[in-house]
Amino acid sequence: xxxxxxxxxxxxxxxxxxxxxxxxxxxxxxxxxxxxxxxxxxxxxxxxxxxxxxxxxxxxxxxxxxxxxxxxxxxxxxxxxxxxxxxxxxxxxxxxxxxxxxxxxxxxxxxxxx
Amino acid sequence: xxxxxxxxxxxxxxxxxxxxxxxxxxxxxxxxxxxxxxxxxxxxxxxxxxxxxxxxxxxxxxxxxxxxxxxxxxxxxxxxxxxxxxxxxxxxxxxxxxxxxxxxxxxxxxxxxx
Numbered sequence: 001x002x003x004x005x006x007x008x009x010x011x012x013x014x015x016x017x018x019x020x021x022x023x024x025x026x027x028x029x030x031x032x033x034x035x036x037x038x039x040x041x042x043x044x045x046x047x048x049x050x051x052x053x054x055x056x057x058x059x060x061x062x063x064x065x066x067x068x069x070x071x072x073x074x075x076x077x078x079x080x081x082x083x084x085x086x087x088x089x090x091x092x093x094x095x096x097x098x099x100x101x102x103x104x105x106x107x108x109x110x111x112x113x114x
Numbered sequence: 115x116x117x118x119x120x121x122x123x124x125x126x127x128x129x130x131x132x133x134x135x136x137x138x139x140x141x142x143x144x145x146x147x148x149x150x151x152x153x154x155x156x157x158x159x160x161x162x163x164x165x166x167x168x169x170x171x172x173x174x175x176x177x178x179x180x181x182x183x184x185x186x187x188x189x190x191x192x193x194x195x196x197x198x199x200x201x202x203x204x205x206x207x208x209x210x211x212x213x214x215x216x217x218x219x220x221x222x223x224x225x226x227x228x
Contacts, residue, residue, distance in 0.1 A: 004157075031214055042220045043203070048213035055213040090157055096214045101207070102148065103216055105157040 002026055004106035006091050012112045013081065021076040021109045023091030031096045032074040033103065034066060037088040049074060050096055081113045116141045120204045120219035127194055127226050135189040135222045137178075137204035145206040147171075147180050147187040148216070152201045161189075161202070194226045 004025045013019050025032060034046040048056035049068040063085075065077040074091055088110050092103040120137045127133060139145065146165045150158040162171030167182035178189045187204060204219040 006157075033213075033216075043218040045215060048215060050213045056215060092158075094214050101146075101214055102160050102163060103207075103214070105150075105159070107157040 004091060004093055004104050006089075006106035006109050008109060009107065010110045010112075012114065013078070014114050015081060015083070017081075018077070018079040020078065021089055021091075021111075023074040023076075023106055025072055025074075025091075025093035025104070025106075027093055027095070027104060029093040029095045029104075030071055031094050032068060032071075033092040033094075034074065034076050035090040035092065037090055037108070039087075043090070046076075078111075081111075083113050086111055086113045116145070116206060116208055116217045118204050118206055118217055118219035120202075120222055122220065123201075123223035125222060125224045127224065129196055129226055129228050130193045131226075133189075133191045133194045133198070133224065135202055135204075135224070137187045137189065137219060139185050139187065139204075139206050141185075141206055141208055143208045145208050147178070148205045148207065149176070149178055149187070149189050150203040150205060150218075152203065152221070154200070158203065194224075196226045196228055199224060199226045 007022045031050045036044045046060045047066045067075040088108045090108045091106045094101045094103040117140045148163045149161040151161045152158050162173040164171040164180035170179045176191045201221045201223045203221045205216045
């Protein structure tokens with residue numbers, strides 16, 4: 001595997017389910033990100049992990065819970081979601097040095113909440 | 115705070131036409147600037163970047179020049195192909211922001227017809 005991978009690619013869940021999205025980066029980077037991409041809305045940054053510590057949490061509802069067990073893996077745990085949470089969830093990684101570095105994105109998980 | 119504004123789409127062109135997508139930004143610091151492209155059903159891919167004033171980023175026939183005086187980073191391609199049909203995102207990264215955060219524009223959908 002190369003680059004940034006995400007599983008599953010598609011997920012359908014009910015509002016009472018619990019599921020997790022997984023992201024893995026094979027680039028040796030030290031920062032990872034979760035973004036939400038909804039139709040007709042700009043990309044929304046949800047969480048940032050730098051050196052496995054969360055450095056940004058953009059007022060995301062608690063039904064989204066991130067986990068970064070090491071520098072290569074990032075999870076997004078989902079529970080009691082709402083239909084408006086249906087979106088494409090993108091993971092990205094970067095190597096932070098002095099700032100302004102490129103982020104590399106995975107293909108995304110298309111989530112549908114029924 | 116930082117913001118990115120890009121022209122709304124969709125932009126519909128014929129093959130071999132000239133493409134311009136305008137992008138302007140507001141930033142408190144001295145950002146790096148990026149263009150990302152998203153093909154149907156995929157995640158975002160870096161198209162090009164520029165890290166300082168007057169830098170020109172280029173890739174796959176696309177170009178953009180970092181214009182500090184006009185706070186702009188317009189994307190251009192001289193002769194588009196059907197395969198260039200995608201959504202294009204302008205973004206900035208403030209070097210001083212924690213976690214190398216990216217701020218995205220709303221995206222511009224481009225459709226190239228044969």
